[in-house]
Amino acid sequence: MTKIVMIIGAGASQEFGFPTGGDLMGQIGNLCKFDTRYNGIEAGDRAFFGLLKKASEKFDVRFDEVLAGARLISQNMHLAPSIDNFLHTHSESEELVIAGKLAIFTCLRRAEEGSSLFEEEATLGRPRVPEFATRTWLVELFKILASGRTSEQFLKDLSEIRFISFNYDRCIERFFTAAYESYFNNPGAAADLADNLNILHPYGVLEQYDFANINGDRRMYSGGFPVVALDAVDNIRTFTEGSEKINRGRLETQITDSSVVMFLGFGFHALNNRLLPGKKVSGEVLATSYGLSQSNKSEIEHELIANIYGGDPRYKKNIQFSDCKCSELISRYSRLLERILN
CATH class of the missing domain: 3.40.50 (Rossmann fold)
Structure with missing residues (x-):
């Protein structure tokens, strides 16, 4: 019972x-803000930019459309009730949803990495x-x-x-x-x-928590980040x-x-x-x-x-x-x- x-x-x-919904939207808005030229990056988060490029290849969508989705997210976070609401509104745009889910993953995974709750005894x-x-x-x-x-x-x-x-x-x-x-x-x-x-x-969740392999979970943070993040497109709903x-x-x-x-x-x-x-x-x-x-x-x-x-x-x-x-x-x-x- x-x-x-x-x-x-x-x-x-x-x-x-961890960030509240409002703080998370601010972080996502900044993360999705790029200055680009010929699909290259001049200013912005280069790691996240690279992640979006890998996502376009894995999910067989146009990279410029993924970037356009990220740009639309960045321009509208201050108007949205929440990032989830915004993705719900634009659920027919696969490219925007991919960019939004990866932005959620990146911000929250970085919050996990920076949280002492996820530290281990040396x-x-x-x-x-x-x-x-x-x-x-x-x-x-x-x-x-x-x-x-x-x-x-x-x-x-x-x-x-x-x-x-x-x-x-x-x-x-x-x-x-x-x-x-x-x-x-x-x-x-x-x-x-x-x-x-x-x-x-x-x-959904960033990734299923591995109770049986704590050290394996920790290694995941320092390596293989893009692979884990791309899985989040399916893990996050x-x-x-x-x-x-x-x-x-x-x-x-x-x-x-x-x-x-x-x-x-x-x-x-x-x-x-x-x-x-x-x-x-x-x-x-x-x-x-x-x-x-x-x-x-x-x-x-x-x-x-x-x-x-x-x-x-x-x-x-x-x-x-x-x-x-x-x-x-x-x-x-x-x-x-x-x-x-x-």
């Missing part, structure tokens, strides 16, 4: 140094949880799961949580790998963890592709059968909300609303009632917004989460 569902948005990964080659992470929602959740539990009990309770991440990054996978092996002093136990860590990425490929029944079952649904750093964009089930959930809904106006919170509340409470206004009392960051929401409801898991 699913006891807790956590629906994850960009605000949750921001606690680990002597042991094992992932580690840096001290800064103590101020993050995953540490708060880990403390709840680890309280009074053996490693076996920890895994059992972890298996009763479902993570639905609308992010392309792999913060959750990496954090639990490092934290579990470190806390329980059990190096090499990532395979057991993988069997009990339930994560659904509706829009737009709104259009996501709604077509996701198992809606699986998503609906996980949410409706849970005791509590938590939205962490979630933007509640209309296209994402369409993936939420149309049936009633059985428990409470807790959500961060950091930076949201009262008007927007009221509108989101109406959408949640329609989407996950069958439109029944009596369930309004089940929805609790908290104007706080993700780590604080987990801390505020720690006793509730402990009770549900016990």
Whole structure:
């Protein structure tokens, strides 16, 4: 049975140094800006330019059209609700979508490379949880799961949580790998963890996280970057592709059968909300609303009632917004989460 569902948005990964949706669009806008002559580059990110050229060869599309797509992305990021929305709008342009997906991959992979969450212990080659992470929602959740539990009990309770991440990054996978092996002093136990860590990425992921080969994953960052990036054209899905490929029944079952649904750093964009089930959930809904106006919170509340409470206004009392960051929401409801898991 699913006891807790956590629906994850960009605000949750921001606690680990990853860009929010707005910051990501700014980075993508700059990345896709080139000065070119005769399909050569005079100014801009040469590595990304080369990546686009390799992509045009692999996917048998015209390079000048890929560059034109990148240029259109760069010119319009300040107008777009999100990069995903922009790719959805231009989903009929294969060349633009390729450029956009590779831009997403490049920016987020560089964010991973620059994040201390993806560092390893120099002597042991094992992932580690840096001290800064103590101020993050995953540490708060880990403390709840680890309280009074053996490693076996920890895994059992972890298996009763479902993570639905609308992010392309792999913060959750990496954090639990490092934290579990470190806390329980059990190096090499990532395979057991993988069997009990339930994560659904509706829009795909940069690359499937390799729990069994941490060092292999690290080597990937320093070599073979273009090959991995080109695979991301298939791994990353737009709104259009996501709604077509996701198992809606699986998503609906996980949410409706849970005791509590938590939205962490979630933007509640209309296209994402369409993936939420149309049936009633059985428990409470807790959500961060950091930076949201009262008007927007009221509108989101109406959408949640329609989407996950069958439109029944009596369930309004089940929805609790908290104007706080993700780590604080987990801390505020720690006793509730402990009770549900016990």
